[in-house]
Amino acid sequence: MSEISAETKPSFRSEVTVDLVKHSAGDSDVLWAARVSTAGEQSLEELSKDPERSKGLINFLMRDRHGSPFEHNSMTFFISAPIFVFREFMRHRVGWSYNEESGRYRELQPVFYVPDASRKLVQEGRPGKYVFVDGTQEQQDLTERTMTESYRQAYEAYQEMLAAGVAREVARAVLPVGLYSSMYATCNARSLMHFLGLRTQHEAAKVPSFPQREIEMVGEKMEEQWARLMPLTHAAFNGNGRVAP
Ligand SMILES: Cc1cc2nc3c(=O)[nH]c(=O)nc-3n(C[C@H](O)[C@H](O)[C@H](O)COP(=O)(O)OP(=O)(O)OC[C@H]3O[C@@H](n4cnc5c(N)ncnc54)[C@H](O)[C@@H]3O)c2cc1C
Secondary structure (H helix, E strand, O other), rough: OOOOOOOOOEEEEOOOOOEEEEOOOOOHHHHHHHHHOOOOOOOOOOHHHHHHHHHHHHHHHHHHOOOOOHOEEEEEEEEEEHHHHHHHHOOOOOOOOEOOOOOOOOOOOOEEEOOOOOOOOEEEEOOOOEEEEEEOOHHHHHHHHHHHHHHHHHHHHHHHHHHHHOOHHHHHOOOOOOOEEEEEEEHHHHHHHHHHHHHOOOOOOOOOOOOOHHHHHHHHHHHHHEEEEEEEHHHHHOOOOOOOO
């Protein structure tokens, strides 16, 4: 028999969470990396010594897409989001490391995604050109009702199989992609900018993207925390059309 947890009652969430659990990242990391070829100028105090020059250098690197100086830093995020978000997230292969909770080694907890009223429900227009609009109250009610019902049913089936001794790795097949999962994701500023360029919509973007709202919610929270660590790099990213160098 599998071990069955006491907590089997499904709960429903609309938000994602992103915690910056570890970091070594600052604008000065970009500066010393860029200046390594000119001995004597390498300095961690560069920022405070000549902020205007530092700002100019970071902007130049971003504008002319000299990307490697933006790689000498590291940020580790703990992210809790539905599986369908992670499925999109893990397509980002370069400059990212991931570790996700296992559905083989632990019993999956019944926490499921249900969009809140702010999530636009209806797609209008053709692919590549479509927009999302709110949807009616009926559509919102239907979404909430059918999602919660089907999540309950799926989790019951999962529990029934576990109780009968079916392995977790087999029983999990009945669980939907709206189930929450959690992972650590480690990146650097360059790989994060590439991710943000694709997974957020922003008025400063030179190349518009049309990400799914839920991965964008994760991206927005990551960006907020990164911007505090590397304000000059973040400003240069926005100032140069949000194209990763
Ligand atoms: C709005 C949107 C819709 C999407 N829709 C779909 C979809 O319908 N179906 C689908 O399958 N995916 C879809 N994707 C995923 C998309 O195709 C990419 O897999 C994902 O955005 C990761 O981008 P990336 O490959 O640039 O990133 P990374 O994997 O992090 O790569 C970063 C960069 O490294 C270089 N690189 C990496 N690997 C290679 C390689 N093998 N060869 C050459 N250069 C390489 C490229 O320059 C790449 O841009 C979608 C993405 C977005 C943003």
